[in-house]
Amino acid sequence: MGGEVPGPRLLSRALSFGGGGGVPEEALHLVFGYVDDPRDREAASLVCRRWHRIDALSRKHVTVGFCYAVEPARLLARFPRLESLALKGKPRAAMYGLIPEDWGAYAAPWVAQLAAPLECLKAVHLRRMTITDQDIAVLVRARGHMLQVLKLDKCSDFSTDALRLIARSCRSLRTLFLEECIIDDKGSEWLHELAVNNSVLVTLNFYMTDLKVEPSDLELLAKNCKSLLSLKMSDCDLSDLIGFLQTSKALQEFAGGSFSEVGEYTKYEKKLDLQYTLLTTEDHCQIIAKCPNLLVLEVRNVIGDRGLEVVADTCKKLRRLRIERGEDDPGQEEQGGVSQLGLTAVAVGCRELEYIAAYVSDITNGALESIGTFCKNLYDFRLVLLDQQKEITDLPLDNGVRALLRNCTKLRRFAFYLRPGGLSDVGLGYIGRYSGNIQYMLLGNVGESDNGLIQFAMGCTNLRKLELRSCCFSERALAVAVLQMPSLRYIWVQGYRASPTGQDLLLMARPFWNIEFAPPSPENVYRMMADGQPCVDNQAQVLAYYSLAGRRPDCPQWLVILHPA
Amino acid sequence: MGAERQGAGGVAGRAPAREKSTFAVTCSLLSQYLKEKKGGLEGLGGLGMSPPPPPPAPAGAFRPPTTMNLLSALDAPAAEEPNDAAKATPEEADGHDQQTAENPREAAAGEDEAQPLTIFYGRKVVVFDKFPPAKIKDLLQIANAGGYGVDRAGASAAPPSSQNSLSDMPIARRNSLHRFLEKRKGRITAKAPYQSSSPAGADASKQATGDKNSWLGLGQEVTVVKQEI
Numbered sequence: 001m002g003g004e005v006p007g008p009r010l011l012s013r014a015l016s017f018g019g020g021g022g023v024p025e026e027a028l029h030l031v032f033g034y035v036d037d038p039r040d041r042e043a044a045s046l047v048c049r050r051w052h053r054i055d056a057l058s059r060k061h062v063t064v065g066f067c068y069a070v071e072p073a074r075l076l077a078r079f080p081r082l083e084s085l086a087l088k089g090k091p092r093a094a095m096y097g098l099i100p101e102d103w104g105a106y107a108a109p110w111v112a113q114l115a116a117p118l119e120c121l122k123a124v125h126l127r128r129m130t131i132t133d134q135d136i137a138v139l140v141r142a143r144g145h146m147l148q149v150l151k152l153d154k155c156s157d158f159s160t161d162a163l164r165l166i167a168r169s170c171r172s173l174r175t176l177f178l179e180e181c182i183i184d185d186k187g188s189e190w191l192h193e194l195a196v197n198n199s200v201l202v203t204l205n206f207y208m209t210d211l212k213v214e215p216s217d218l219e220l221l222a223k224n225c226k227s228l229l230s231l232k233m234s235d236c237d238l239s240d241l242i243g244f245l246q247t248s249k250a251l252q253e254f255a256g257g258s259f260s261e262v263g264e265y266t267k268y269e270k271k272l273d274l275q276y277t278l279l280t281t282e283d284h285c286q287i288i289a290k291c292p293n294l295l296v297l298e299v300r301n302v303i304g305d306r307g308l309e310v311v312a313d314t315c316k317k318l319r320r321l322r323i324e325r326g327e328d329d330p331g332q333e334e335q336g337g338v339s340q341l342g343l344t345a346v347a348v349g350c351r352e353l354e355y356i357a358a359y360v361s362d363i364t365n366g367a368l369e370s371i372g373t374f375c376k377n378l379y380d381f382r383l384v385l386l387d388q389q390k391e392i393t394d395l396p397l398d399n400g401v402r403a404l405l406r407n408c409t410k411l412r413r414f415a416f417y418l419r420p421g422g423l424s425d426v427g428l429g430y431i432g433r434y435s436g437n438i439q440y441m442l443l444g445n446v447g448e449s450d451n452g453l454i455q456f457a458m459g460c461t462n463l464r465k466l467e468l469r470s471c472c473f474s475e476r477a478l479a480v481a482v483l484q485m486p487s488l489r490y491i492w493v494q495g496y497r498a499s500p501t502g503q504d505l506l507l508m509a510r511p512f513w514n515i516e517f518a519p520p521s522p523e524n525v526y527r528m529m530a531d532g533q534p535c536v537d538n539q540a541q542v543l544a545y546y547s548l549a550g551r552r553p554d555c556p557q558w559l560v561i562l563h564p565a
Numbered sequence: 566m567g568a569e570r571q572g573a574g575g576v577a578g579r580a581p582a583r584e585k586s587t588f589a590v591t592c593s594l595l596s597q598y599l600k601e602k603k604g605g606l607e608g609l610g611g612l613g614m615s616p617p618p619p620p621p622a623p624a625g626a627f628r629p630p631t632t633m634n635l636l637s638a639l640d641a642p643a644a645e646e647p648n649d650a651a652k653a654t655p656e657e658a659d660g661h662d663q664q665t666a667e668n669p670r671e672a673a674a675g676e677d678e679a680q681p682l683t684i685f686y687g688r689k690v691v692v693f694d695k696f697p698p699a700k701i702k703d704l705l706q707i708a709n710a711g712g713y714g715v716d717r718a719g720a721s722a723a724p725p726s727s728q729n730s731l732s733d734m735p736i737a738r739r740n741s742l743h744r745f746l747e748k749r750k751g752r753i754t755a756k757a758p759y760q761s762s763s764p765a766g767a768d769a770s771k772q773a774t775g776d777k778n779s780w781l782g783l784g785q786e787v788t789v790v791k792q793e794i
Contacts, residue, residue, distance in 0.1 A: 093737070180741055326746070417736065
């Protein structure tokens with residue numbers, strides 16, 4: 001931290017930058033202005049007090065990875081001139097219906113304490129948080145005149161009234177992002193007000209919301225916002241969009257509606273998202289065959305091995321491939337389902353891949369080895385083995401995962417979700433030993449016993465964030481494992497050998513380490529989500545994380561804080 | 566009795582008003598119905614009782630309410646393992662749960678006999694010693710008609726059968742895709758002529774789109790299906 005006396009070797013270097021000659025403050029500020037990467041900024045801020053101060057005053061953007069890790073007041077104190085703030089709230093599992101709606105992640109304290117004092121703030125991004133109309137009103141009142149970017153990303157608890165307020169008050173808004181928010185729809189006037197009050201909008205996204213809008217308002221928006229480049233909207237009919245599509249001149253990106261038709265494609269397509277279409281395996285083959293310049297492809301597993309072979313033959317520049325889980329019951333999608341065949345083809349054919357996420361029905365060690373051999377640029381790999389097929393060709397995957405991890409040296413994010421027998425303790429130990437620079441992992445149904453977990457933990461020197469699900473480990477082993485991982489700052493677990501009180505978790509009690517426990521409870525089965533769907537899981541959950549903020553002050557009554565007591 | 570049922574939602578305080586559910590209404594209707602039917606009164610000592618103390622749950626084990634079990638047992642009593650749907654494991658059961666977990670077995674064995682029924686709702690538990698099986702389907706229909714998604718919750722809330730195999734946690738679905746697949750189920754029936762799985766339909770829809778595209782005067786740059794340039 002800044003302020004510590006540097007050792008003798010470094011002393012002369014420090015003096016050359018220090019007071020009394022050396023680099024003037026203004027120059028340092030200028031230099032810092034070119035340093036954007038948060039890791040570089042973090043490193044620079046640790047050099048000395050002076051650099052710490054200059055970084056603090058000149059840092060433009062901060063991402064708070066977990067809203068309970070730090071208090072708003074501390075952020076304000078350190079970065080008073082912040083221009084852009086991103087906040088993440090609920091655990092990632094919330095995107096899978098596993099976190100009850102009243103869990104927390106309230107925007108209120110952040111808005112209350114930061115909106116007014118951060119006088120340079122013009123971009124706000126909240127992800128998986130709970131924000132009310134009133135919170136938005138506070139934000140808009142303080143920053144509306146300056147706000148250029150507002151992203152509410154998988155947030156909930158507000159209504160279209162707040163959108164109307166935003167539309168009226170934030171005339172400088174370039175980006176309004178509301179994707180996958182749960183919004184109380186009280187009418188479509190918000191879009192009309194946006195169209196009338198704003199002329200600089202570039203990006204509007206209310207994709208995967210249930211908001212109903214008027215086609216005429218869309219047309220008005222296209223007419224008034226000449227620089228609108230991107231519109232992603234909720235479900236609509238193609239016929240309603242005719243006016244809009246004819247009027248919008250600058251539009252480059254569009255998504256929305258309930259299209260089952262296949263449009264025209266050009267050979268210049270770079271990104272393709274077919275996850276929410278009704279296309280068959282054959283349709284996928286035909287479309288993809290026409291897109292040799294694809295960089296990003298997102299599909300459901302209806303694409304099948306056959307479709308992946310087309311990808312492998314055609315999309316030689318592919319960087320990102322996501323194969324999501326479709327309907328479990330084949331029905332319409334008889335040829336669907338992806339296996340080692342498709343994965344191997346893609347590994348061999350698409351050597352530029354940086355990101356692979358796949359829900360597979362079958363897998364072999366060989367496929368993983370192929371990925372390791374051919375996809376040297378991989379930094380994010382996620383594999384989920386679906387549970388439909390009873391017999392998997394080649395388990396356990398110990399050797400395959402070892403080969404993949406050893407060869408993909410750039411890997412930073414890794415998910416491996418299997419079934420019992422999918423990975424032995426030895427294999428789990430491999431993951432630890434060859435984890436390299438991996439910073440985030442999700443593991444499900446891995447290992448055979450506590451030994452595997454401990455072996456794994458002893459190898460993970462750089463792991464910062466860990467999610468574990470449906471594993472056989474004891475509470476005690478979990479606690480001990482956490483203590484073995486020096487970089488770990490956040491762990492989420494659901495489905496393990498939990499005790500009714502979580503008391504063995506106290507083995508990992510230490511300063512600044514918050515331990516929160518949701519006991520297994522039948523009542524949780526019927527806990528509701530904001531969209532009216534029941535929260536599907538009732539297993540015990542553990543969330544533990546480093547925090548400078550002490551105990552959460554806003555826990556729901558079903559959540560037990562084990563530490564700090 | 567009605568008062569006991571009403572407002573017995575299991576939802577924490579933040580739930581919006583619309584979630585005062587039809588299930589609560591159903592429960593009060595049920596109690597009314599049972600009061601009226603003499604046969605059903607037999608052995609209804611459980612009605613109106615304060616909830617029994619919750620059984621000490623073995624670490625990590627949980628059995629879901631047996632509504633799901635009963636339904637599957639009635640639908641396919643002979644062939645299927647009635648436990649498939651909710652994966653309850655009666656061998657794990659202790660006292661109270663023993664009774665409910667064995668229900669599917671009993672229901673499979675003798676459908677004409679009134680069976681014990683336990684209802685978990687909110688923080689309350691109600692036990693009926695002899696509930697007529699003929700009325701179970703009605704009850705479940707009413708409950709499901711409330712759009713509560715009980716089936717799905719029951720099917721998904723598969724408990725861990727023992728401390729050694731927590732494999733009974735189903736792989737959770739991503740919310741966005743889950744919503745899409747649910748909507749699609751309705752859409753496929755609605756747009757039958759344009760079902761993309763049938764070749765004739767696919768051709769017809771492609772042709773229709775081709776026409777629409779040219780009519781719209783869309784250039785090659787802006788296309789209709791979700792894609793980004």
